[in-house]
Each structure stands twice: as C-alpha cells, then as structure tokens.
C-alpha cells in the first residue's frame with residue numbers, strides 16, 4: 001500500500017536535519033519545536049499550534065481542554081476509532097451520528113438528530129483527505145453551544161469551501177504526523193491547533209503534567225505528551241514539500257476515478273477540498289475486487305472494517321445504536337494504493353485493474 005523509503009531516499013535534507021538536531025544536544029521543548037509550531041500555525045491559518053506525541057493524544061488533549069466535564073462527545077463511527085479512543089480516555093461519553101451516503105462524512109444534516117443540550121462537542125473527521133463541510137457544522141453547533149473539534153489527521157492542507165484550510169474553521173483541531181499521513185514524521189508526532197488563547201493555554205498545560213508553572217500542577221488531567229525536537233525538525237523540513245505531494249496524490253486519485261469500471265464507485269475527490277490521503281472505492285463485493293487486484297499484484301486494505309460501535313471492546317456500550325449508512329459502508333469499501341512516490345507503471349497498473357473489473 002505504501003513505500004515510505006522512497007520519500008526519504010530522495011531527500012538528503014531530512015537526514016541532514018536529523019544529524020544537526022542530534023548534535024545540538026537539545027532534544028525536547030527546544031528551538032525546533034518552537035519553530036515548527038510557528039510554521040504549522042501559519043500553514044494551517046490559526047493563531048496557535050502545539051506539538052504533542054501523536055494524533056490520538058492531540059484529540060484527547062483537545063477534548064480535555066475544550067469540552068465541559070459531564071457532557072457527551074459526538075463523532076462518526078467510520079473513522080478508525082481514534083476519536084472514540086481519545087474521548088473515552090479523556091473521560092467523556094461518546095455518541096455517534098451517521099454519515100452522508102455520498103461522502104461518508106458527517107454533515108450538519110446527519111448530526112442534527114443526535115445533538116441536544118447534553119452534547120458538549122462534535123468531532124468532525126476530514127476522512128480520506130476530503131474536507132467536511134465544517135462551516136455548516138460550526139454554524140449548527142455554535143447555535144447550540146457545542147464545541148467543534150476538527151480531526152485533520154488525514155487531510156492536512158485540504159481547503160473548505162470558503163478557502164480556509166481544515167483545522168482553522170472549528171474551535172480546535174487535531175493533527176497526526178504518523179509516517180503514512182500526508183505529512184509524516186519518522187515516528188510518532190501530533191499537534192493541536194486553535195485560534196483561542198484560552199484553549200491553547202490549557203493545551204500547553206495538559207501536555208506537560210498540568211503544570212501552570214515549573215513543578216506546579218495547577219490543573220487536573222495533565223500528562224506528558226511532547227513532540228521530539230528531531231520530529232519537529234523533520235516535519236518542518238517536509239512541510240515545504242507538502243503542497244506538491246498533495247497535488248500528486250490528487251492527480252493519481254483523479255486518474256483512478258476516470259479509469260474505474262461501472263461496477264466501482266471511487267469516493268468523490270473534489271479539487272482542492274481533497275488531498276488524496278486514501279483512495280477508497282465502493283463496490284458490491286469488496287473481497288472479490290480484492291482478489292482481482294491481488295491477481296494483478298496490487299495490495300488493498302479496508303479503512304475501516306469495523307465501525308466503532310461494533311468494536312469487540314466497545315459494542316456492549318452501544319447495543320441499541322444503529323447507523324445504517326456507516327454499517328453498509330463498512331461492508332462495501334476497499335482502499336487501493338495511493339502515495340506520491342508511486343511510479344507511472346504502478347499507477348497505470350492500478351488504473352488497468354480498476355477498469356477491467
């Protein structure tokens with residue numbers, strides 16, 4: 001599905017920067033982290049960005065910083081379980097809204113029926129690289145005093161309809177730089193972004209033991225979740241190539257859309273509102289398509305096979321939950337390879353396999 005070595009082999013800049021940080025003797029909470037947080041906030045279009053250890057930590061810390069204790073968090077059940085994991089760890093009840101049939105994303109319309117005064121926040125995931133219509137969701141949620149948290153792990157760089165970048169529209173946003181994401185570290189890293197000084201202050205405290213001053217635990221629920229200087233420096237270096245990489249991903253996805261046979265629906269990619277994180281197709285019998293691809297030497301995967309409310313460790317909490325679109329989608333999706341360093345030969349072999357099915 002991926003070959004992460006290709007990007008690194010092509011870049012001496014990343015290797016040079018790692019050597020420089022190792023030699024600097026400063027490996028946490030130093031100048032690279034500060035510079036990276038500044039660069040990321042400028043790119044995303046927020047006042048602030050804060051580096052943390054992973055995308056899941058970013059979600060957990062964003063939730064803890066922004067959501068009233070005792071309220072519920074509403075999210076989608078088709079996004080790999082990360083928002084659920086984070087909300088449960090933060091100590092909140094999780095409720096699910098179904099997703100839109102065409103985009104597989106939450107919309108104001110799918111959220112409306114589950115929102116009430118017991119809900120403190122909605123987590124909107126810009127799934128597969130496609131920006132959700134988060135402006136409309138913000139309008140709805142703010143009219144009900146509900147916080148909007150954007151999960152941008154799969155969509156860094158994508159633009160919402162009015163031209164802002166994902167992560168700058170809701171109240172607070174989480175990013176992951178897991179190696180296979182569109183902007184990947186050489187290990188784990190994440191970030192929280194927001195325009196709110198109040199929220200960013202709490203995020204900075206929560207990521208470092210709840211400290212309000214050195215060695216003074218001023219707020220509860222703190223933990224250690226920092227980003228390494230090496231990862232910050234690598235991400236800074238790679239950020240300059242992100243736009244180019246995203247547009248390559250987009251153009252590969254467009255070729256899949258154009259090539260696919262009538263039996264396959266490639267989930268829609270809408271221009272700059274999509275950064276081609278995953279190429280997901282809908283098909284009557286995904287395992288049959290999987291065999292067809294396999295015979296052509298092409299790997300595939302399912303993102304994601306088990307909706308959150310059906311997960312073995314969670315389903316006893318959600319026995320009465322029914323999400324027809326989410327459940328049907330999980331049975332009909334398949335992801336095919338999509339990464340910017342794919343060769344022309346690899347791309348055309350996927351196109352051929354999709355068109356001959």
Ligand SMILES: *Cc1c(COP(=O)(O)O)cnc(C)c1O
Pocket residue numbers: 054055056057079080082083125151153154176177178188189190
């Ligand atoms: C990868 C991912 C996360 C979690 O990020 P980690 O860095 O692996 O913790 C959260 N949300 C979504 C949508 C993701 O794809």
